[in-house]
Amino acid sequence: MKSKFGIPRQSGLVSELTGSIVFEPAYQRMEAIRGLEDFDYLWIIWEFSENRNQTSGDVSLTVRPPRLGGNKRMGVFATRSPFRPNNLGLSCVRIDRIEEDKKRGPVIYVKGADLMDGTPIYDIKPYVTYADSHPEARSGFVDQSEWQELEVVIPEAVSKQFSTEELASLRKVLSLDPRPRYQDNPERVYGMPFGDYDVRFKVDGKMLVVTDCKRPSLDYETLWHRLTPLYEPGEAKAIVRWVLDVRFGLSMADILGGKLGELSIDDQTELASVMQRLENGEPVQYIIGVADFYGRQFHVAPGVLIPRPETSELCRWIIEGEAAKNVLDIGTGSGCIAITLALEMPEAKVTAWDISDEALQIAQQNANTFGAQVTFEKKDALNLQEEAGLWELIVSNPPYICDKEKAAMEPNVLGYEPHLALFVPDDDPLRFYRAIASYAAKALKPQGWLYFEINPLYADALAELLRLMSYHDIEIKQDQYGKQRFLKAMKI
DSSP: OOSSTTOOSSTTSOTTOEEEEOOOGGGOSGGGGTTGGGOSEEEEEEEOGGGTTTSSSSOOSEEOOGGGTTOSOEEGGGSOOSOOSSOEEEEEEEEEEEEEETTTEEEEEEESOOOOTTOOEEEEEEOOHHHHOOTTOOOTHHHHSOOOOOEEEOOHHHHTTSOHHHHHHHHHHHHTOOSOTTOOOTTOOEEEEETTEEEEEEEETTEEEEEEEEOOOOOHHHHHHTTTTTSOHHHHHHHHHHHHHHHHOOOHHHHHTTGGGGOOHHHHHHHHHHHHHHHTTOOHHHHHTEEEETTEEEEOOTTSOOOOHHHHHHHHHHHHHOOOSEEEEESOTTSHHHHHHHHHOTTOEEEEEESOHHHHHHHHHHHHHHTOOEEEEEOOTTSOOOOOSOEEEEEEOOOOEEGGGGGGSOHHHHTTSOGGGTEEOTTOTTHHHHHHHHHHHHHEEEEEEEEEEOOGGGHHHHHHHHHHTTEEEEEEEEOTTSOEEEEEEEEO
């Protein structure tokens, strides 16, 4: 459910409603839930995140429970009202299945959820029958008032828009009467988001009739605002504009001119899917399959690191300062460095290595797209065979982020980009640089250059390592953000 309106007032009331629980990067390992597959139900401790601004400051000590018609007040701690001093909620859901996702780690699929999409979950605990089940317990005012379900009428034109399972869920949600309890106007048309649709209905007595059901109108403001929980407004706008341009061919002039509302049903469905993936934190480059780099759009997929703007600065530094004839790129990934150098330095013969078959396939595809002459080979940067005098220039953007730095990284990087291309152990942050520099010490021709993209935390340590390996003319260069990001050194 995408809105508070229409969510069942308690968990378990609509068993047809399904949801999934995903974990923060630090807990995305199956061992964290080992044994949970032997339980049927789960307690969820979560936050009424949509009420943050409404529950700050003074909190009323009494609320009006819907069960009592919204007219009688009870103590807030005698109810399950969302307007609570601490914003915490508690639900009990049935475990449907547990799966391991390649990108997100363990995913718990549940039934009977009563939460909005994106609800923050602070903890989960297994339901234990001997301690949690109390059939003889009294339930206060809940025992004293009967909750009568509504008869729901859904026209055939609306029904055919949903699958059998979706229709059953919608019917059950509506039967529980999602209106505020003090509303009882048979002429009023109510609206409720359900999946990608806006459902409109009227209620007369004990009968609810659906009057309309359609996808919400698309507009640029709504789309980018949906991404603000993950991105700053400027970045959210840029992401949406890029998606609309690359995937749907809409310029900013088209967007302002209302062309967004003219998308076909298929395109609307695709856009809804793209937005959902973006809201889940998946990088936009993987969703649309391309990343901008040095004025070109490179194909990317989850098997390769997304090219960064900083890396294009490394290419520019090389292009503006060198005239090498034999160039080697170690750890090529998408091929962005090797292909850029081959195209911008047409006199150079460029070779690129990577340990990943998937990366080499994507890099070759990019080279074919741009007509770049690059030789790709499978090599392990940590186990390179000694060679002498082959290259005039070697460049590498190897893994350089320590495991301890993960906590400060964005979830969309940790959850989707290949860790093989990102991380090194805390106790050996220079392992790739040491191996590559050792190879280059003999493989470079005299006066040949070694270029690196580096971790600013270890810039000085790397420079000292290269000095000890007899490299000269070592220079560290800052990126556009003022961080020590690049290094070059000459072999004498």
